[in-house]
Amino acid sequence: xxxxxxxxxxxxxxxxxxxxxxxxxxxxxxxxxxxxxxxxxxxxxxxxxxxxxxxxxxxxxxxxxxxxxxxxxxxxxxxxxxxxxxxxxxxxxxxxxxxxxxxxxxxxxxxxxxx
Amino acid sequence: xxxxxxxxxxxxxxxxxxxxxxxxxxxxxxxxxxxxxxxxxxxxxxxxxxxxxxxxxxxxxxxxxxxxxxxxxxxxxxxxxxxxxxxxxxxxxxxxxxxxxxxxxxxxxxxxxx
Numbered sequence: 001x002x003x004x005x006x007x008x009x010x011x012x013x014x015x016x017x018x019x020x021x022x023x024x025x026x027x028x029x030x031x032x033x034x035x036x037x038x039x040x041x042x043x044x045x046x047x048x049x050x051x052x053x054x055x056x057x058x059x060x061x062x063x064x065x066x067x068x069x070x071x072x073x074x075x076x077x078x079x080x081x082x083x084x085x086x087x088x089x090x091x092x093x094x095x096x097x098x099x100x101x102x103x104x105x106x107x108x109x110x111x112x113x114x115x
Numbered sequence: 116x117x118x119x120x121x122x123x124x125x126x127x128x129x130x131x132x133x134x135x136x137x138x139x140x141x142x143x144x145x146x147x148x149x150x151x152x153x154x155x156x157x158x159x160x161x162x163x164x165x166x167x168x169x170x171x172x173x174x175x176x177x178x179x180x181x182x183x184x185x186x187x188x189x190x191x192x193x194x195x196x197x198x199x200x201x202x203x204x205x206x207x208x209x210x211x212x213x214x215x216x217x218x219x220x221x222x223x224x225x226x227x228x229x
Contacts, residue, residue: 043220107157
């Protein structure tokens with residue numbers, strides 16, 4: 001069975017500093033990896049995904065993530081954090097197969113960017 | 116293009132009652148998934164439908180059921196509500212059955228069970 005771990009419940013960063021939100025995964029097979037963001041009282045918004053190819057994936061709002069197969073990680077990064085980036089971030093994984101496996105989410109990391 | 120819509124947005128029920136939640140996917144999307152979000156358990160997968168067929172089902176009791184109509188709209192039903200069913204229920208749609216497709220989420224239905 002696939003699983004996702006987001007080891008930090010909360011990440012605090014000063015505005016203008018780089019930010020990292022960590023994610024590790026476990027799957028039997030090749031993974032499809034996703035990052036979503038949730039603002040208060042809203043549904044989830046898609047940020048970026050890794051399917052195959054280049055390990056560095058660029059997404060919306062200046063976010064990027066690096067797929068590391070040996071460390072089974074897919075950390076979300078941004079070079080310069082904004083106060084408006086404060087939100088709840090979810091990493092998710094799906095097994096790349098024809099078996100139509102469900103998307104599994106981590107428990108989320110709350111990012112707080114302080115002005 | 117209109118996004119995923121969910122109705123109602125808020126719902127208050129009492130234990131033992133049943134509830135039906137509705138989801139309209141993005142036009143042209145044929146895959147609809149449902150999730151339960153709670154502070155303690157995070158996002159948990161309920162079920163996924165594609166072209167009116169249930170493709171996947173999460174680990175929830177039989178009180179939770181769903182269906183998808185020919186226009187891709189989906190409903191989920193929870194019978195004999197329990198206090199622990201209080202949660203934000205999220206619906207998401209995607210364009211095809213491909214596992215690599217991102218999902219587009221609705222704003223959710225906040226269910227409170229008293």
